[in-house]
Amino acid sequence: MIDLRSDTVTLPTQGMRKAMARAKVGDSRRGEDPTVRALEEHSAALFGKEAGLFVPSGTMGNLCAVAAWTRPGDVIVASSASHIAGREAPAVSHMASVAILGIDAPGGIFSAQEVAEAVLATPSRTESKVRLVTVENTHNAGGGTVFPLAELKRIRSVCAKHSLPLHIDGSRIFNASVASGAAPASYGKVADSLMFCLSKGLGAPVGSVLVGSGKFLAEARSVGLRVGGGMRQAGIVAAGGLHALKHHVERLAEDHENARALALGLSEVPRVEIVNGPVETNIVLFRWHHPALDMLSFRDALAGGGVQVDDRSFPFFRAVTHLGIGKKEIARAMRAFREIFGRG
Ligand SMILES: Cc1ncc(COP(=O)(O)O)c(C=O)c1O
Structure with missing residues (x-):
């Protein structure tokens, strides 16, 4: 079968399997798995952030970020065709208790102006406030569209003006980076938090990494543990992720x-x-x-x-x-x- 359904259907290569078999492991829930720690540190460095958190899936990474940045009753901004506003909406609305304000935009790429309008209009429309802006890069339902870095910088300025964090759902951020030529750190610089998946185009079997400041990740980590995201000898799968970051980006x-x-x-x-x-x-x-x-x-x-x-x-x-x-x-x-x- 030529399986073009998704980039999640990849199988681990022989080299990846070897790296996984050799991985040094420990109890990762206690912070004792050296391979998980290496993956988290490597990821943080790649995006110019203080720390990283290895989570089982992109859905969990986004949930940890949304719940860590918000309080129940808050509003978050996302493109209306985004994964957060669609498939993950039941999870974030139930577990983080936030409402999603969707921006309709061709290819999922909205402008800083649209973000500013959404932020200003929300209190009078909902008696609540926007507390987080999310961007999906690349945008899956939009057709793998790359969010232009220049627009992201403008969105960052709008967020700064209103003291709002910016989260990037970067499930396919390396596709964006390779296509645009922008280094991962340049996406890390505009975002307060960024989640990327190891199990999509990078070809690892399991996992995503959330990067951000140490303070933000401490909160995100406890959200993840509350919903059962604690893993044990996860270094076996983290080793697949490290191998992918080394060999499968270019x-x-x-x-x-x-x-x-x-x-x-x-x-x-x-x-x-x-x-x-x-x-x-x-x-x-x-x-x-x-x-x-x-x-x-x-x-x-x-x-x-x-x-x-x-x-x-x-x-x-x-x-x-x-x-x-x-x-x-x-x-x-x-x-x-x-x-x-x-x-x-
Ligand atoms: C843009 C985007 N965000 C988040 C996710 C969720 O990732 P996971 O399937 O690892 O939970 C996906 C999955 O397809 C996605 O395409």
Whole structure:
């Protein structure tokens, strides 16, 4: 199967498995796992922050950040198509008891002006105040769009003016960094906290890291422990993350190149339309107009050709390139697409 559903489907490489097998471990909940500590310190240094916190998932990293920055009844700002405002909304509204003010923005990229307006309008609309601004970079539902650093700096100024922290959901921040040429530390500089995932494009099996100041992370750590995020000999999986940070960042450029090749190929297929052209990173969004093809027959036909894409948001489809996809796989996927959409 050529699995283009997500960059979370990658399998650990042999080198990564070896690094995991060799990892020195201890009780990480007690702060005694040397490999977890090494991952947290390395991550903090990469983003120019004081400290890092290894958590089991991106969802937990975002929850820890939101709960640490806010109090029940507060409002947080996010793009309305963001992961925080969508899939994670039940978690943050239930466990951090905050309301989410969503900004509608093409590709999930909003402006500093829109943030300023949201911050100023919220008290009269809700009897509550915005206490946190979140940005997703790259933006998943927007099609792997890269948040421009210049706009992030302007958003940072708006936040500073209103004494608001800025949190970056950087699940795919290394895709943003490789695509834009901006160093991870430049994203760390504009954010008060940043979460990145090891288990997406970086290809590690488990985990995310939240970085920020020591004071913020002490609060975030206790939120994580309250919701059962304490891990024991987690160095085994942290070693996969360290290996990924060392070996799998620069190669993200290949994923971006493969995604662009896929988008170009799809754009030449009759009845198919690329939604997020020009493709910026590793995500291709497309839809089709084919009177004789419904979603189930499309899925079956594609699976028959040995290809899977993400079809949760029908009529939009998402194809994501990753560590397990090379030029050969893109060519094979294109043969399957041409064959399906070419049918009368
Ligand atoms: C932008 C974004 N944020 C957060 C998450 C949550 O990460 P996890 O699946 O590790 O909980 C995802 C997962 O797809 C995501 O795409």
